[in-house]
Amino acid sequence: MMNKVMKRRAINSLYALEFNLQKKSIIWWFIVIGALLIIEIALYPLMNMMIGAIPDDVYNDMTDAGLNFSFDSVTDYFILQGVEVLALGGALFLCCFVASCLTRDFRNKQSEFLYSNSLSRTDIIMTKYANVVTMTAIYNVVMLIVELIAMCIVDYKGIVVSPLLAMTLYCLILHLLLVTLIFAIYLFKNKSGLGIAIAVPLLLYFLSIIALSVSQNEVAKFLQYLTPFTPLYDMSIDKPFNVNFIPYIIYVVIAGVLIALGINRFRKKDF
Amino acid sequence: MFAIEVADIKKIYDKSIVGVEKVSFNINYGEIFGFIGPNGAGKSTTIRALMGLVKVDSGLINIEGFDCFKDGDKARENVGYVPSELSFYNSMTVRKYIEFILKQKGRNFERIDELCTYFELNQNRKTGELSLGNKKKLAIVCALACSPKVLIMDEATTGLDPIIQQKFFSMLEQEKKKGTAILLSSHNLNEIQRCCDRVGIIKNGVLVAIKEIGEFKSKLLKHIVFETRSNLLAIHLDGIEDLKVDGCRYEFNFNGNMSYLINLLSSLDLVNLSITDVDLNDEFLRWY
Known part of the structure; x- marks a missing residue:
């Protein structure tokens, strides 16, 4: 039997492999999303000036119509404007990362070597899941650092830490739920491409937009529970931790059940 | 085990x-x-x-x-x-x-x-x-x-x-x-x-x-193919296996006494004759 030290070594080498194989892609995604966040934050002084130039009566009409343009600080501005890039951009990147982790070996026939060694299928799949979770954490931490650096340069006095941390936390939860969901879906499939990994986060994102736009309608309000994006939009700078957690709870259950079924299916299927 | x-x-x-x-x-x-x-x-x-x-x-x-x-x-x-x-x-x-x-x-x-x-x-x-x-x-x-x-x-x-x-x-x-x-x-x-x-x-x-694989080496099996103008009704000889007859063409594997076979063949009016070692190729092709 392979001893524990050897098994740890095998798992570690597999864990490192995934990052090495996707190194270039990871760097490009980080550069693109990071650059978008920096541009967004860099536009804060200009946006602030433009909002200030809007006549009061027009501004009042806009806020009456439900359009929230007001921001008192760069943090406030970023929470309103930067969330799409951070949440949706990250969701697309991470879901593609998951899809690549799980399909590449089968598409390129490397599975013949990978799955014919001494690690069990469960070990391999859990190692890949650990990769995905680590990448999700790295993404959110790196983007938080990028945001903070950009905000320091633009308006360091306007940085309010707790809402930024709350937004990062909600993004992290959202991304973990999405990658788990996508991971589970891809465990059922061997040779699919990136289609599902792109379609699912987009679908859930647009669902959250629809849910927000019909939030006045009691009947349609239930839509907000169908997507894990909604708590991000619930958040306010004053009470950042006071959001509706029900969508998260629903998705924890869905993702948990699906991943258990997915792992069970993956252990039994033919390659 | x-x-x-x-x-x-x-x-x-x-x-x-x-x-x-x-x-x-x-x-x-x-x-x-x-x-x-x-x-x-x-x-x-x-x-x-x-x-x-x-x-x-x-x-x-x-x-x-x-x-x-x-x-x-x-x-x-x-x-x-x-x-x-x-x-x-x-x-x-x-x-x-x-x-x-x-x-x-x-x-x-x-x-x-x-x-x-x-x-x-x-x-x-x-x-x-x-x-x-x-x-x-x-x-x-x-x-x-x-x-x-x-x-x-x-x-x-x-x-x-x-x-x-x-x-x-x-x-x-x-x-x-x-x-x-x-x-x-x-x-x-x-x-x-x-x-x-x-x-x-x-x-x-x-x-x-x-x-x-040793069978092929130890049995010294020969693959015999011949055609004859003689009117041959049957071949009775020890060591003949897998006999196939197609008109005047006879094909079989042989692991018996070669002298008896040569005697038999020399009495026939042969058109052609081929004697080769039976190997894995022949065994494989036998199944297809």
């Missing part, structure tokens, strides 16, 4: 396509077992089932006493595997790739240099830059570097030049002497006959025959 034990396995794909059915064989330690059959006969399905990549519908399939699917990680622990289709992580160097596979096996790196030198494989090249022959060499080195007790090789010599093939068979002989059980699937019947102890012939998913 057998190194490899396969008993009456069956695998049906998509509810109707027969992968294998009625395949049974055992391989002992220190034995080379050849596995031959045309494309689509079920060789790769059997091998992939042994490697735990495919789950059989019924039957027993064990390596070193462990079920290849349920206890796949234990069954594969001492197995070196060369798949028929090769694909590596292209950005890795040969050395890094072998190290990665050995880590996955829980083995140390002590045989890498020796094997790469033996098979003339440059360790610093990227795997993506390798030719088919060099890819095969890499797969063979990966399989051997883990000092396996069981070697499973699917079309291992395809793409290898004759010199490396010679080295490969010498290496197999050495592994056999060490007590390694070897399953060698190939289309090249000469190489199977040269190095294997036994051979299994698979046809349409069914293992139709298992032959000792």
